[in-house]
Amino acid sequence: MASFAVACRMSARLAARKVQQDAATRGFRTSAAALAAQNFTMPALSPTMTEGNIAAWRVKEGDKFSAGDVLLEIETDKATMDVEAQEDGILMKVMQADGSKGVQVGTRIAVIAEEGDDIASLQIPAEENSPAAQSAQTPSPQSPPGELQSAAPSAPAAAPTPAPGAKTFKQTYPLYPSVAQLIKQHGIDKAAVSSITPTGPGGRLLKGDVLAFLGKINAATPSTISARFNKASHLDLSNIKVAAQKPAPKQAKPAPPPPPPAPAKSLVSLPVSLVAVIEAQAKIQKTLGIFLPLSTFVARAADVANDALPLPAGYQPTADELFNQVLGLDKVGAAPAGSRGAYVPQIAALPPAGAVVVGPKKAAKKVDILDVLAAAPRKPAAVKKTAVVPGASAAGPNLFSLRVPKAEERRAQVFLERVKVVLENEPGRLVL
Template sequence: MASFATACRLSARLASRRVAQDASVRGLRTSAASRAAQNFTMPALSPTMTEGNIATWKVKEGDEFAAGDVLLEIETDKASMDVEAQDDGIMMKIFAADGSKAVQVGTRIGVLAEPGDDISSLEIPADESKSAQQGAKKEEAPSQSGAPSEAAPQKKAADSSKRKTSGQKAPPQKYPLYPSVEHLVKEHKLDEAALSEITPTGPQGRLLKGDVLAYLGSITESRPADIKKRFDHNSHLDLSNIKIAAPAAPPKAQKAAAPEAPVPEDLLVVLPISLASVIETQKKIEASLGTFLPLSTFVARAAEVANDELPLPSNYKPSANELFNQVLGLDKVDPKVSRGLYIPQITAVPPTSFTGVAPKPKPSKVDIIDLLSGSPKKSAKPAAQSLGQPGISAGTNTFSLKVPKSEEKRAQVFLARLKTVLEQDPGRLVL
């Protein structure tokens, strides 16, 4: 409910209490007829609202209502809103029916009574909104003699006394005005001449609310200028207090970098293996079958046999199932093995390399016939003769593997198997 209606209701209550007190003192009786009804005017539901349309009344004449009940629905050009009752009361009379258009704010639209009042005996109060409008029109209208009324000059003089003008012409205003400025202009009925006297202090020469308030005398005249000065000062970056930093001190000698972890080098696993048994088998096959098998074939087949079921490297990471088998001890019953991919490097060495003592050469006897005839003596057959394979001889050969540290044991097992096959049972390689 509008604040004006609330104020009217409050004054009526105070008046009724005063009448009751006087009656009790004088010995008189009071009745419901002594109570007053209040006008209910069109409320302003927003600061910029000047008029509205009555969509529908939620109560009828004679209906009682409680605080918080919706009395009517008002429509504006922006929204549709409900008006709620602030106190309990009775809807005595409705003056603006449903569908009323362009009802000005402050115009009487109904009359309200207090709870328990006999509305049939109450008098409808005078329409104060019409009397106020008529009084305003009389003040504005000139008298019959053509001279303005006395109230109008007094009001204008009062308004002009509050305004602070510099007497100078201000730059033309930029439109549209800010909503707050436009509201003040309409509220105080400032015309173009008045706006031309106001000096704008806003960005890009725009008029601000503070400029209008200073013109009306609501704030000091210097307040807008002070605010503009502060904003102009803060809008520029002040570099006067910035000093150039001193050159940085030369960096201290960095500490010696920690030595990097050594990269593990590969190990060379070596094992001497004799090919005497392989040569004998080679001769037997050539004599019986007429087929010559080179030593490289025997070595390749022996490497295939030796690569089967080798132990795992020391850095092998077992799977979840293998870890579970280790907990149960099943890894010892059926140890995990894998096939290798080793290819040995073979180097032929003299037999003396492994005995440590070189045999003394036997003195050869000089035949006088050979010496006189000039025919050369046949040289003795070397103990280790080449078999047509580079790096392989009929004597002892060095088999080597270059492997990481974690595969040292695995490589040793491979070379041991290779030695067993080539020295003890090379015939199985032919089958």
Template sequence: MASFAGASRMSVRLVARRVAQDASRGFRSSAAPMAAHNFTMPALSPTMTEGNIASWKIKEGDSFSAGDVLLEIETDKASMDVEAQDDGILMKIIQGDGTKSIQVGSRIGVLAEAGDDISSLELPADEAKASKPEPKKEEAAAPPVSGQAPAAASGKRQPNKSGKKAEPQKYPLYPSVAHLIKENGLDDAAVSEMTPTGPQGRLLKGDVLAYLGSISEKRPAEIKARFDHNSHLDLSNIKIAAPKEAPAAKKSGAAPSAPVVEDLIVSTPISFHKVVEVQKRIEETIGTFLPLSTFITRATEMANDELPLASNYKPTADELFNQVLGLDKVNPTTSRGYYMPQVAALPTPSLMGVAPKPARSPAAKVDLIDFLAPTPKKTKPVTSQQTTAGVTVSGLNVFSLAVPAAEKKRADAFLQRVKMLLEADPGRLVL
């Protein structure tokens, strides 16, 4: 937002007039009416020379407070709002909405102080057209407003001319510096006599005030010296530490080895009972036998899709931003796994520490004819625990993975998916 430079400049003049009126009340028969002050087109950038009034945001007679937007100004680069720095009243609009090519410093309105009766105020003359009058004695005696530099025309202080020519400014003047120079009526010759103390030889507001005599001539140089001193680290007292000695080797002479992180074994039992039934149905229907490896490979491939992330996963910047917004709860981040389980047959229930008890059959009566007859050869029946290449065909099998501790939850999710695919509906694995 642009600064309200015109109001602050005229506030000094208004205070001086009020003090002069208070001082002269004892010599006049009636109090003189207070004068309003002009509001000129502000310079919104160091290179701005003219602007257009897009629209006024308040009307004539309206009061405003500090921070309120008074009007919108357009330049060839942008549109900006002009805010009020103090409370006041818009007494008169000189340049209305849509006025084009208004020179910087030209009067565009008239402002009054907050609480003034604008019906008793006089319209000031247009300073851009009329020549500046000589300062009155009572105005010269008026004290300056706190925080404002006294005008050069007041005659209270003369510029401190060193006689040395400073180097030309390589960069545009700061807005505060350009405003102070313009307010005091200084020309380029005066600017060339000022000693810049800013970075890269730039002119600061303190340099202008020192030139005008408002502050000590040595003050800008003292501030610059302090900043230059604090901007560098004092390394004079820093000493280089002696290198640390290598730790003594163990008595055995063996070099210490890095700790080995052992992987966790994650496992779950899975039954192939449903898989065998699907095998039989496919063979009876189309005459094709599908081995168990086909079902296991397909279940492994499907279970590796969209697995949860490991606990040591480092999210990207986009993922961290989604966590702040809570989007990670809606669409959790997943990744594809590359697990290949080890399958081993689970032995008889004795693996669980319980030996099966043989069933007792009632004693059969021995027939004499059966006793004398030759004993027929008995064929060994195929049990449900028959194994093929270390895999129980229709019993329980152990699927296991060796993973780091950070991937335990991820590996458990994978094995549970494999278990669900092989035990619940293995038929969809070959569709």
């Protein structure tokens, strides 16, 4: 919209200048007030615009306006644009009302006057493109010799011709439509076109190049614009410096993961009597003269009880067992119903009922200096006693216990029951 607004202002400004020039070329008038009223024509809002529609007037007849005020809205086949006033003035007469369609560019659409003029005393000038205006500009044989006639329209200037030996350029065809139309309007031949310096992308000829060749604009303008666009299209990296690489921040060592919680364990216990074991011990010592401690009987009983224990809950077969299952060897013959254990029972003596007596503590014996200086009394020879398992009792029952995971409770219970059977019923088989 910004580009359309700029084009609108330029077209309106050019139209105002053209009105002043035409007024000067038509001749002198006897009324000075008539010069204040000017025709306001349909502006060209784009280079390709030939006609437009008047959507609405923003200023009414007789109203004053200032430079920059929107006079009317014009519709084209592309957009709707506002026409702004270039100078202060008064809208004297509207010639093309709201909704007018197909108004040609250059056709009078209103009459404006200068600020401070009395529009009631002003004359409406004739339309420039009307038949009356054209006939007035044509010399008439009946005109008085002394009357000043309007000047004949000047012929368009001839297109410049290239100088001999001038540098030629190979133009890229087809030309842009705006360039081809401009060349056709000014009658530029192909030889002259070859002498125009192209500044467009890819060496193409632009409209500005032709205008500079015709002298309509400054000759250095196309090259200046082309240089600016070429500079903007390339990224200048000469002033860019590579930043120094920052050291990576030191990361704290992650804390070691906490150890997995120990599986919960259960206490499995069973009372076992060692009376039969002591009898077998005495019988072996009497007949063979060999003393076997109770720890030997307990160790051999544990070894017998650890054989072929039931599998624990969630048991994972070994590689050999899986291989035998794949080959079907587990179904040939009697497969082991369990696995060997490695349990060692903990033994503690159970106190007999009523054996615990709580009484007054004995007073500590006072030590006399004479007892210290005197020789220590000679102790009688030690009587050899029957060796037992530490913590076990030969007279009363003993508590055999194991602390195992919950999944092995059944397995530990079977182990203790086997130990109990061997030690209480048949301890003699442990020494055979």
